[in-house]
Amino acid sequence: MVFIDAGHGGKDPGAIGLSGIKEKEITLKAARELEQLLTASGKVRVVLSRDGDIYHKLRHRISLARAEKADVFISLHADAAHNKKAKGVSVFTLSDTASDKEAERLASRENKADLIGGPDLATTDPDIGSALLSMFQRESMNQSSVLAAHILQEFEGLPTPRRGHRFAGFAVLKSPDVPSVLIEMGFLTNKADERNLKKSTYRRDLMQRLTRAVLRYLETSNLPALEKAPS
Numbered sequence: 734m735v736f737i738d739a740g741h742g743g744k745d746p747g748a749i750g751l752s753g754i755k756e757k758e759i760t761l762k763a764a765r766e767l768e769q770l771l772t773a774s775g776k777v778r779v780v781l782s783r784d785g786d787i788y789h790k791l792r793h794r795i796s797l798a799r800a801e802k803a804d805v806f807i808s809l810h811a812d813a814a815h816n817k818k819a820k821g822v823s824v825f826t827l828s829d830t831a832s833d834k835e836a837e838r839l840a841s842r843e844n845k846a847d848l849i850g851g852p853d854l855a856t857t858d859p860d861i862g863s864a865l866l867s868m869f870q871r872e873s874m875n876q877s878s879v880l881a882a883h884i885l886q887e888f889e890g891l892p893t894p895r896r897g898h899r900f901a902g903f904a905v906l907k908s909p910d911v912p913s914v915l916i917e918m919g920f921l922t923n924k925a926d927e928r929n930l931k932k933s934t935y936r937r938d939l940m941q942r943l944t945r946a947v948l949r950y951l952e953t954s955n956l957p958a959l960e961k962a963p964s
Contacts, residue, residue, distance in 0.1 A: 734778045736803035739764035740810040743788025748813035750921035759930050760809045770944040791904040806913035813922045820923040821894035824884050825915040826877040828900030876912035880950045887942040
């Protein structure tokens, strides 16, 4: 089961492109395209966090994925930067320590999305302190890194630079038992990246590469053999 999270939505537009296009629009288009490709493989079941212009808190996205017993969580985003020359695609996995200052800044900005909807005291972290929970989290982080490696391998040859496997404390990646990656598909503040992300042909190529990476990861993981998707 693959859970696809289209970043932002509703009252949270995300990054705004040079042409005025909103990140939430690009991520939803990409999520729908990825859903079609994965479903067409006949090997997985796919669920979207949103299939419309809907706002979800970050932790609710995690809860939805866990309720669906997801084997993989993929969060799709598009970046923005003051430097208009910044471009490229990045694959992020969870870490308490950011791999670089830009990753730290990005995670901080993304994590503030929950503030748009006001406080949600019911979802504050409980003080579990469980060794078992920590074990699951470590294994999930390890598997997330394996998935990231598959994705970056497939992204080789894209017309935008691969910025590599990076780490940061993204709240949306904090499921303790679901391998999770966040993909920044490009910079909407860069002319070339924005132009590409607005093209259905470019997004489809990107999502085809992502589909191959996800299927290869699932086929080589410890999950039951992929033969036929459950109805």
